[in-house]
Amino acid sequence: xxSKKMNELVDFLIVSVVLVAVGxxxxxxKRNAIRMLISIEIIANAANLNLVAxxxxxxxxQGQVFALFSIAIAAAEVAIGLGLIIVAYRLYKEIDVAxxxxxxx
Amino acid sequence: xxxxxxxGLAVLTVGSAIVALDTKELIYGAIGLAISMLGIAGFFLLLxxxxxxxxxxxxxxxxxxxxxxxAVMLVRTQALFTVREDKGRKAAGIIxxxxxxxxxxxxxxxxxxxxxxxxxxxxxxxMAIGQEMLTYYSPTLIVMGLVLAGAVIAALALARREDVEQxxxxxx
Numbered sequence: 714x715x716s717k718k719m720n721e722l723v724d725f726l727i728v729s730v731v732l733v734a735v736g737x738x739x740x741x742x743k744r745n746a747i748r749m750l751i752s753i754e755i756i757a758n759a760a761n762l763n764l765v766a767x768x769x770x771x772x773x774x775q776g777q778v779f780a781l782f783s784i785a786i787a788a789a790e791v792a793i794g795l796g797l798i799i800v801a802y803r804l805y806k807e808i809d810v811a812x813x814x815x816x817x818x
Numbered sequence: 819x820x821x822x823x824x825x826g827l828a829v830l831t832v833g834s835a836i837v838a839l840d841t842k843e844l845i846y847g848a849i850g851l852a853i854s855m856l857g858i859a860g861f862f863l864l865l866x867x868x869x870x871x872x873x874x875x876x877x878x879x880x881x882x883x884x885x886x887x888x889a890v891m892l893v894r895t896q897a898l899f900t901v902r903e904d905k906g907r908k909a910a911g912i913i914x915x916x917x918x919x920x921x922x923x924x925x926x927x928x929x930x931x932x933x934x935x936x937x938x939x940x941x942x943x944x945m946a947i948g949q950e951m952l953t954y955y956s957p958t959l960i961v962m963g964l965v966l967a968g969a970v971i972a973a974l975a976l977a978r979r980e981d982v983e984q985x986x987x988x989x990x
Binding site: 719720721722723724725726727728730731732733734735736737738739741743745747748750751752754755758761762765766768769770772773774775777778780781782784786787788789790792793796797798800802808 | 820821824828831832835836838839844847848851854855858861862864865866867869870873874877878881882885886889890892893907908910911912914915916918919922923926927931932933934935936937939940941942946947950951955958962965966968969970972973974976977979
């Protein structure tokens with residue numbers, strides 16, 4: 714019954730916009746490094762949603778291929794980001810970015 | 819008029835994204851992020867992209883969320899509970915969020931993308947994705963593999979504890 718009701722492209726884009734706004738709110742407000750990483754992930758997910766939605770809209774394959782690459786790159790980015798957070802925690806005993814005063818190891 | 823599955827997924831995704839950012843305990847934040855990514859995978863299924871949805875579940879829910887949970891466990895709990903954020907910054911963040919939502923949302927709604935029957939193109943075939951990945955995008959695939967290998971090696975090198983290893987060598 715609900716399969717008759719078609720979703721439209723703009724619905725997905727609105728969800729993506731809301732996710733980007735929530736992610737930017739997290740990046741602006743939060744000072745916890747892990748939470749900032751989480752907000753970056755939310756923004757990346759919104760971008761992936763856009764890619765796949767436009768891939769469905771145009772019937773092109775490139776959108777899905779780019780989304781796959783983007784997911785893989787985001788995984789690498791999280792690995793590096795968490796490694797940096799662990800090192801920073803070891804140096805400063807703190808994961809608050811306001812406390813990372815010097816870049817010197 | 820709107821699909822109830824879509825509305826449910828949207829509420830789940832956005833709600834757990836907000837929970838991921840605003841809970842007091844960071845471990846619940848990581849779990850909220852995982853649920854939000856499951857919601858995104860559901861959107862991919864609605865968009866007739868099952869391969870990307872499975873990839874999303876395997877990589878994000880299976881790897882990234884678990885990685886974040888492990889990092890939260892490695893960090894001492896006392897550092898996680900000291901939340902220092904001033905009210906002014908939070909209010910400014912919320913205003914910025916609403917501004918972005920309103921501005922971009924209104925732009926989308928009045929743009930030419932807001933037309934009914936937008937998904938009339940045939941859905942993409944999974945086999946075509948595989949063929950495209952192994953022919954036209956094969957150099958990109960190789961570079962991506964190298965990037966992932968480099969990221970893993972770099973993360974291992976970063977997380978190495980030199981002081982502990984030196985102590986062990988002296989002891990032995």
